[in-house]
Amino acid sequence: GENVEQHPSTLSVQEGDSAVIKCTYSDSASNYFPWYKQELGKGPQLIIDIRSNVGEKKDQRIAVTLNKTAKHFSLHITETQPEDSAVYFCAASSSGANSKLTFGKGITLSVRP
Amino acid sequence: EAQVTQNPRYLITVTGKKLTVTCSQNMNHEYMSWYRQDPGLGLRQIYYSMNVEVTDKGDVPEGYKVSRKEKRNFPLILESPSPNQTSLYFCASSFGGTARTDTQYFGPGTRLTVL
Numbered sequence: 001g002e003n004v005e006q007h008p009s010t011l012s013v014q015e016g017d018s019a020v021i022k023c024t025y026s027d028s029a030s031n032y033f034p035w036y037k038q039e040l041g042k043g044p045q046l047i048i049d050i051r052s053n054v055g056e057k058k059d060q061r062i063a064v065t066l067n068k069t070a071k072h073f074s075l076h077i078t079e080t081q082p083e084d085s086a087v088y089f090c091a092a093s094s095s096g097a098n099s100k101l102t103f104g105k106g107i108t109l110s111v112r113p
Numbered sequence: 114e115a116q117v118t119q120n121p122r123y124l125i126t127v128t129g130k131k132l133t134v135t136c137s138q139n140m141n142h143e144y145m146s147w148y149r150q151d152p153g154l155g156l157r158q159i160y161y162s163m164n165v166e167v168t169d170k171g172d173v174p175e176g177y178k179v180s181r182k183e184k185r186n187f188p189l190i191l192e193s194p195s196p197n198q199t200s201l202y203f204c205a206s207s208f209g210g211t212a213r214t215d216t217q218y219f220g221p222g223t224r225l226t227v228l
Contacts (some may be wrong), residue, residue: 032214043117043203043219044156051214089156093214100171101217103148105155 002027004092006104013080014112021075021107023090030092033066033073038087038106048075080111115140117220119204125226126194134189134223136204144207144215145187146171147179149200150222156203162187194227201225 003026013019025033034049050057050064050073057064063076077084087108093101117138126132138145146161148171158171162181176198178190187206191198202223207215 034216036217036219041222043205043221044217045219046216049216100158100161103156105153 002030002092002094002100002102004090004102004104006088006090006107008107009105010108010110012110012112015080015082017080019075019077019080019084019109019111021088021090021109022072023074023092023104024070024072025092025102026071027092027094028068028071029094032093032101033064034091034093034101035064035075036089036091036103038089040086044087044089077109082111082113085109085111115218117204117206117218119202119220119223121223122221123224125228127228128195129193132191132194132225134191134202134204134225136187136189136220137185138187138204138206138218139185140206140208140218141184142206142208142218143184144209145181146205146217147177147187147189148203148205149173150203151200159189159202194225196227199225199227 006023031052036044037047038044050066061078066073087106089106090104091101120135143164147159148156157173159177160179162168204220205217207217209215
């Protein structure tokens with residue numbers, strides 16, 4: 001089955017700096033890669049996703065890049081703000097009938113004011 | 114408001130006392146799922162359902178039961194809870210019944226402690 005790994009497990013940045021969170025996956029059939037943000041006391045919420053037919057996607061201060069050859073994808077947050085502090089989960093999935101969404105273990109991002 | 118609701122939000126119980134955590138969504142989603150979140154282990158899927166009366170095991174189904182008698186509800190049942198089921202539980206739903214490439218909407222979580 002799919003194995004998704006995130007690194008590092010924790011990340012601390014100064015407000016205004018950029019943060020990059022990396023994930024690797026094992027199943028070459030995976031073609032959908034979402035990122036979820038979990039704020040304290042809440043459930044995870046989708047913030048951005050990318051499909052295998054594109055290499056990069058941006059949404060304001062957030063971007064995701066995908067390297068299918070190397071089987072890794074990354075979340076980039078620019079101009080970080082304290083409200084970006086949260087746990088971030090990457091995930092991978094294929095679209096077959098028996099596929100499932102596999103999550104990484106999560107990374108805790110802390111943005112220092 | 115489109116949402117996934119879970120009840121209770123917090124529960125402390127004792128070993129062996131049957132309990133049910135309810136989950137309901139108002140988005141007419143076909144797919145529903147239960148996850149547990151543990152420190153260092155991330156989100157692990159317990160059970161999922163692709164439609165009414167269709168359920169299947171996830172990665173960690175032992176000790177849990179589910180049912181899907183109505184499209185909107187997907188309760189999680191612990192027949193005989195044990196301390197290793199102490200965890201944070203999330204229910205999630207998504208539009209598609211088979212494709213795993215739809216946005217999943219998560220509930221607020223249920224923190225369960227089994228003494």
